[in-house]
Amino acid sequence: MPQLYAQKNAFILLNGVRAFSGFPYLMTCIVRSFYHFILLPKHWSRETCLEMARLQVLRNRLDTWLVFNKEYIIKHPAYGPPEKVAAPPACTIFLADRLMPAREITVDEDLKQRKAQLNKVIENVTEQGGYVTGDLNKGGRRPSPKEVRKIKGLQPDRVPKGLKRCPECGYYRGECLDNNPVHKGLLMKVYCRCQNDNLCARCGRLLAEFKLNANFYEAKTGSILHVPGFCCFRHKCPPS
Ligand SMILES: [Zn+2]
Ligand SMILES: [Zn+2]
Numbered sequence: 001m002p003q004l005y006a007q008k009n010a011f012i013l014l015n016g017v018r019a020f021s022g023f024p025y026l027m028t029c030i031v032r033s034f035y036h037f038i039l040l041p042k043h044w045s046r047e048t049c050l051e052m053a054r055l056q057v058l059r060n061r062l063d064t065w066l067v068f069n070k071e072y073i074i075k076h077p078a079y080g081p082p083e084k085v086a087a088p089p090a091c092t093i094f095l096a097d098r099l100m101p102a103r104e105i106t107v108d109e110d111l112k113q114r115k116a117q118l119n120k121v122i123e124n125v126t127e128q129g130g131y132v133t134g135d136l137n138k139g140g141r142r143p144s145p146k147e148v149r150k151i152k153g154l155q156p157d158r159v160p161k162g163l164k165r166c167p168e169c170g171y172y173r174g175e176c177l178d179n180n181p182v183h184k185g186l187l188m189k190v191y192c193r194c195q196n197d198n199l200c201a202r203c204g205r206l207l208a209e210f211k212l213n214a215n216f217y218e219a220k221t222g223s224i225l226h227v228p229g230f231c232c233f234r235h236k237c238p239p240s
Helices: 046-060 109-127 145-151 229-234
Strands: 011-014 017-020 025-031 034-039 064-067 073-076 083-085 093-096 163-165 172-177 187-190 214-218 223-227
Touching (some): 034 109, 046 064, 046 073, 093 109, 145 172
Parallel strands (some): 034 093
Antiparallel strands (some): 064 073, 214 223
């Protein structure tokens, strides 16, 4: 089989960013510099690809880029309107075929070859080793003195001030200071289960028990736990 996409041509520089050259595709941010790729058929129109990106982000609620070609790159933030950008984000860890695409994609010969090329890239990166972590700061930030005064300390039931129990799911939500020694004093956003909106683009079910790249409060241990984006890969669509 002729190798249309030799490995040396797997990348192209787009405005200073080394990007995978097998367009068109979607890139979804799993955690910082770790992206999931969905290759789209070359014969799909720009509108079809845009619609696919829109559907994907609406369900996954993870920042997604449509890299249609080297001139047309659209960022679809998890929330908010899409915008044209000059380059896709810099990526160091590549993965494919784990998040289900919103629409079924028929694999033709061209797509097969780009997939093989992407798999080679994934293989090379995996061989280089290393490991992925979620956001070690759990998305926390330094609070202002005013914020500290307002939410420092615990409520009578030992739950950090700033958190409220959700009447629907029974989990806590809000913003509070973290007591964990590693993150002590950082202001953390905490989500209850009802605020989990990361859905599988195909079956529409939740990708994980709690919101991705976000925190939840575990009352049993009194800790704020972080759910890194890559927890979504545990999801399997139920057999149809
Ligand atoms: Zn809730
Ligand atoms: Zn699914």
